[in-house]
Amino acid sequence: MTRLPPASDPVTILQQLVRIDSVNPDLVPGAAGEAEIAIWCSEWLRQQGFDVTVLEQTPGRPSVVGVKRGTGTGRSLMLNAHLDTVGVAPGAVDPFSGDLRDGRVYGRGAVDTKSGVAAILVAAARASAGELAGDVIVTLVADEEFGSIGTEEVLRSFRADAALVVEPSSLELTTAHRGFAWFELELTGLAAHGSQPELGVDAIWHAGLVLRALDGLQQRLNAAPAHATLGHGAVRVSQIAGGDDAATVAARCVLTVERRMLPGQSPESVETELLALLTALTVAEPQFQFALTRLVARAAFEAEPQWPIVRALTANAQRVLEHPAVTRGEPFWTDAGLILEAGIPCVVFGADGEGLHADIEWADAPSVRALADILEGTITEFCGLTAG
Structure with missing residues (x-):
């Protein structure tokens, strides 16, 4: 022993x-x-x-x-x-x-x-x-x-x-x-030759729309009343991958989204928040297709x-x-x-x-x-x- x-x-x-x-x-x-x-x-x-x-x-x-x-x-x-x-x-x-x-x-x-x-x-x-x-x-x-x-x-x-x-x-x-939730966001496009991008749907370009929308969400989080010791919640993209080669319109792009939560915010509520944001993008851009999967979440x-x-x-x-x-x-x-x-x-x-x-x-x-x-x-x- x-x-x-x-x-x-x-x-x-x-x-x-x-x-x-x-x-x-x-x-x-x-x-x-x-x-x-x-x-x-x-x-x-x-x-x-x-x-x-x-x-x-x-x-x-x-x-x-x-x-x-x-x-x-x-x-x-x-x-x-x-x-x-x-x-x-x-x-x-x-x-x-x-x-x-x-x-x-x-x-x-x-x-x-x-x-x-x-x-x-x-x-x-x-x-x-x-x-x-x-x-x-x-x-x-x-x-x-x-x-x-x-x-x-x-x-x-x-x-x-x-x-x-x-x-x-x-x-x-x-x-x-704070709590946290990690999500995988898969964007689906349509492959086409890079010389004719109008024939495809660029999933990477759609990722840019997501990044701008998340920036708007962060601004709204910052404008909300701050928690006494934790400040504000946060949202960011921690990983991104997409495209097959330099000459092809990307048919797929995958992002990992991290959401840091304050007390009173649940994993379910922030997932609903993200779904609403992404659904709004489908209205503005009809070819925008997404699938959101919650990976890990802790209150x-x-x-x-x-x-x-x-x-x-x-x-x-x-x-x-x-x-x-x-x-x-x-x-x-x-x-x-x-x-x-x-x-x-x-x-x-x-x-x-x-x-x-x-x-x-x-x-x-x-x-x-x-x-x-x-x-x-x-x-x-x-x-x-x-x-x-």
């Missing part, structure tokens, strides 16, 4: 976690995935007295759930962080070093979000060492960086009264983030300030940091969107650092220790201690 560090120092644990390659194989074909780090975390949780379940509906992509039962008289709390990371730069020197230098832990995943995994492990172990009234449910999941299959699998089997999603946030409460997230989990986290952040807790919104998506969609109130919070998805990544060691202290206090307050 792997020699595991003591439960007292989350930075020591973080260093060991960074040294385990857990690059997501859906992002980098052939990459290591979560198997080794899942074994490490499972062993650690068992040593701390947690009941451990490994979920692995997708072979080679395990998620770990550790449960410490309370007396049944308090609220249950889920703590969620992801085990996978993005890839490393070609030729990077020792990208999994886990070195601690000048108060920073270096390596892929150090801040995103093995800092969160380490802090959760320590906080959950410390808080549950006493007799809690409610259950502590640690969920360390696969695949957040790509398809979120881990959190989806966890939510099919486990519930809680609230959840803390640990993602890097510089020790500020993330109370909202936006927004926490309510009166939720007990938000109040508990806010109070404990202020206690540890010795200043009022700061709240923020994020433009990117997290698994909090799935957890809230499942009906579990949640909030996002995490350590400080830099280099998310960049060549050099590091986590601020003091912030990792502060994060563990804040999470421990939040668990204790939310789940409650038994009397006596």
Whole structure:
């Protein structure tokens, strides 16, 4: 069995976690995935007295759930962080070093979000060492960086009264983030020789009409009232491909459209919005033919300030940091969107650092220790201690 560090120092644990390659194989074909780090975390949780379940509906992509039962008289709390990371730069020197230098832990995943995994492990172990009234449910999941299959699998089997999603946030409460939807738009034209374009229907020219229409949609989004922390929604074309050769009118053009959504906007509503825009083009240009397919969609997230989990986290952040807790919104998506969609109130919070998805990544060691202290206090307050 792997020699595991003591439960007292989350930075020591973080260093060991960074040294385990857990690059997501859906992002980098052939990459290591979560198997080794899942074994490490499972062993650690068992040593701390947690009941451990490994979920692995997708072979080679395990998620770990550790449960410490309370007396049944308090609220249950889920703590969620992801085990996978993005890839490393070609030729990077020792990208999994886990070195601690000048108060920073270096390596892929150090801040995103093995800092969160380490802090959760320590906080959950410390808080549950006493007799809690409610259950502590640690969920360390696969695949957040790509398809979120881990959190989806966890939510099919486990519930809680609230959840803390640990993602890097510089020790500020993330109370909202955008959702997103990706669509494939296929435009169908008619091939003809380039010397007689009037005999064909140019799907690439029709793509230009789409681009202009989407620009108009973006202008309307920008003119709408801004969300307090997220600003405005967004729409853009991220990929485009069409045409067969230089001398042929393009009979087909395919665009990938990304729509970033605000709270209150659903994948269904933005799809309806796009369909209306495209249908209007068929009226203006009768030869315009399209097929719109939704690829992936995730709803936006927004926490309510009166939720007990938000109040508990806010109070404990202020206690540890010795200043009022700061709240923020994020433009990117997290698994909090799935957890809230499942009906579990949640909030996002995490350590400080830099280099998310960049060549050099590091986590601020003091912030990792502060994060563990804040999470421990939040668990204790939310789940409650038994009397006596």
